[in-house]
Amino acid sequence: MDAQQLLTLARQASVIPVIVIEKIEDAVPLANALVAGGLNVLEVTLRSDAALNAIRDIAANVTGAHIGAGTVLDAAQWRTAAAAGSTFMVSPGFTDGINDVAKAGAIPWLPGVSSAAEIMRARDAGYTFQKFFPAEQAGGVPMLSAFSGPFGDIVFCPTGGVSITNAPSYLALKNVVCVGGSWVVPRDLIAAKNWAAITELAKAAQKLAAQKLGSR
Numbered sequence: 001m002d003a004q005q006l007l008t009l010a011r012q013a014s015v016i017p018v019i020v021i022e023k024i025e026d027a028v029p030l031a032n033a034l035v036a037g038g039l040n041v042l043e044v045t046l047r048s049d050a051a052l053n054a055i056r057d058i059a060a061n062v063t064g065a066h067i068g069a070g071t072v073l074d075a076a077q078w079r080t081a082a083a084a085g086s087t088f089m090v091s092p093g094f095t096d097g098i099n100d101v102a103k104a105g106a107i108p109w110l111p112g113v114s115s116a117a118e119i120m121r122a123r124d125a126g127y128t129f130q131k132f133f134p135a136e137q138a139g140g141v142p143m144l145s146a147f148s149g150p151f152g153d154i155v156f157c158p159t160g161g162v163s164i165t166n167a168p169s170y171l172a173l174k175n176v177v178c179v180g181g182s183w184v185v186p187r188d189l190i191a192a193k194n195w196a197a198i199t200e201l202a203k204a205a206q207k208l209a210a211q212k213l214g215s216r
Contacts, residue, residue: 014209037202059085136161
């Protein structure tokens, strides 16, 4: 997958689940539940000991899923996530170390930004698709709307505090191609292994995606 393919997938998905997996046995049924609900671009965050094995299992066993690694903080994590089968990488910020490993390989990277200076730095490095994080705390919809003026060539995936309630406001912005959110994968439903309920949450999120696509 290259950067343009990632952007195309993000536009089609509109909602990317941000997943924390604590137990490896939950990985495949959770991913299957999300895909069944219409969400097939999945971000597994490297915030748990099970994350890398979860990425491996999903990559090997879930048909139709595009699996990426989130909360990638350095080049070492990038390499281990790549070896596990991640097809894209997401970070909360931008570092030279990650940029170097990203430029040296073929896996697309979605770097995080939260200010005009950070947007410009990532733009200088060639990234016109950026993660706005933490979205709500960094100014939310009004901030992204303001960024559309000086940064007309940049599009965003806001993540952090995004919910089923405020996601439509983000997706209505022309410089937002998708949102990332954990509301479709609540920890209590994962702990209860209530995959049917997660599929229903995915279906509701997919309706937001359909509305976004219909407005283009």
